[in-house]
Amino acid sequence: MLADDFSSASINTTNWMINNLFSGFTDTGTAVTQTGGHLLIGPLTQSSTGSNYNGLRSAATYNFTGAYCYVQLVQAPASNTAADAMLTIGSDSNNLYRIYVEAGKLIVQKKIGGAKSTPFTIAYSSTNHQFLRIRHDSSAGNVVFETAPNNGGAPGTWTAVYTEAWSASVALTSMIFEIKAGTWQAEANPPGTPIFDNFRAAKP
Numbered sequence: 110m111l112a113d114d115f116s117s118a119s120i121n122t123t124n125w126m127i128n129n130l131f132s133g134f135t136d137t138g139t140a141v142t143q144t145g146g147h148l149l150i151g152p153l154t155q156s157s158t159g160s161n162y163n164g165l166r167s168a169a170t171y172n173f174t175g176a177y178c179y180v181q182l183v184q185a186p187a188s189n190t191a192a193d194a195m196l197t198i199g200s201d202s203n204n205l206y207r208i209y210v211e212a213g214k215l216i217v218q219k220k221i222g223g224a225k226s227t228p229f230t231i232a233y234s235s236t237n238h239q240f241l242r243i244r245h246d247s248s249a250g251n252v253v254f255e256t257a258p259n260n261g262g263a264p265g266t267w268t269a270v271y272t273e274a275w276s277a278s279v280a281l282t283s284m285i286f287e288i289k290a291g292t293w294q295a296e297a298n299p300p301g302t303p304i305f306d307n308f309r310a311a312k313p
Contacts, residue, residue, distance in 0.1 A: 110171050110176065110310045110311045110312065111169075111308070111310045112308065112309045112310070113308045113309075114262075115143050115308075116146045117143070118143075120141070120148075124167065125165040125167065126165065126167070127165060128163060129166060130162060130163065130166055131201070131285050131287055132166075132197045132199060132207070132220075132289070133160060133202065134159075134160040134162065135162065135163055136154070136161040137163065138154070138161070139153060139163035139290075139291055140163070141164060141165065147304045147306050149303075149305075150163060150164050150289065150302065150305070151290060151300070151301065151303060152300070152301065153301065153302065154291070154300070155292070155299055156295050156296070157292070157295060158295050160291070161291045161292045161293070162193070162290065162291030162292075162293075163290070163291060164287060164288045164289030165287065166285055166286065167285050167286040167287070167310075170285055171284045173282075173284035173310075174245060174247055174281045175246075175247035175313070176244070176310060176312045177242055177243070177312075178198055178286055178308075178310040179241060179242035179255075179264060179307075179308070180241055180288055180305050180306075180307065180308045180309075181240050181241075181259065181264075181307040182194055182238075182239060182304075182305060183304040183306050184302070184303060184304035186211070186290065186300050186301050187298055187299060187301040189298045190292070190296040191211055191212050191294060191296065192211065192291065192296065192300035192301070193209050193210070193211045193291060193293070194210050194289075194290045194303035195207050195209035195287075195288070195289050195290065196209065196241045196287070197289065198243050198279075199279055199285055200278075200279055200283050200285065203222060204220060204222065204278040204280070205279065206218075206219050206243055206279060207219075208256075213233050214230050214232060214233050215230070215233040216229070216230045217229035217230070217254045217270065219252075219276070221276045221278050221279070222278055228271060228273065229254070229270060231270065237256060239256075240257040240258070240259065240264040240265075241254075242256070242257070246272075246275075252272070252273060252274075252276075253272045254269070255268060256270055262306070286308075286310055
């Protein structure tokens with residue numbers, strides 16, 4: 110479906126759109142670079158209020174029926190800030206699922222019909238939660254949020270952290286994938302530069 114280990118000389122613009130987030134406002138002043146085999150977003154804005162997010166979104170849409178999508182979060186934003194590092198999937202800006210890290214917490218969020226809610230939050234572990242995955246369980250009709258430790262650049266054993274019925278508002282046949290990071294308020298401490306790697310969207 111779509112896979113990228115970010116090891117080429119530059120971001121693959123056949124697969125990804127840069128400076129064009131689907132899930133919200135795009136701050137083109139936040140740098141998105143590919144270097145050292147990683148995807149870097151930042152340094153994140155420290156002193157600005159409002160939405161300061163940037164990243165990558167898939168250039169095409171995909172049929173996500175029975176599929177999964179994951180990314181490795183090599184380095185999270187500084188835990189003494191409210192900066193975010195997010196994996197989001199959705200069919201439009203009002204209907205999406207995401208799993209992300211903010212202020213030392215792992216958070217599951219959804220936006221259905223434009224209404225945003227946060228059904229699950231736990232303490233973030235940079236070891237146990239290094240891989241973040243969102244999966245469509247076609248047999249049960251559920252969305253499943255999972256995490257895994259790093260196993261040499263590949264996910265270790267997946268652990269489900271939250272499951273609920275898949276909303277029909279999130280169109281499975283026109284899925285967009287997005288990796289982004291940013292800040293939404295002025296921060297007293299530097300938010301840092303989140304680092305991602307090893308994105309994959311596929312069917313088992």
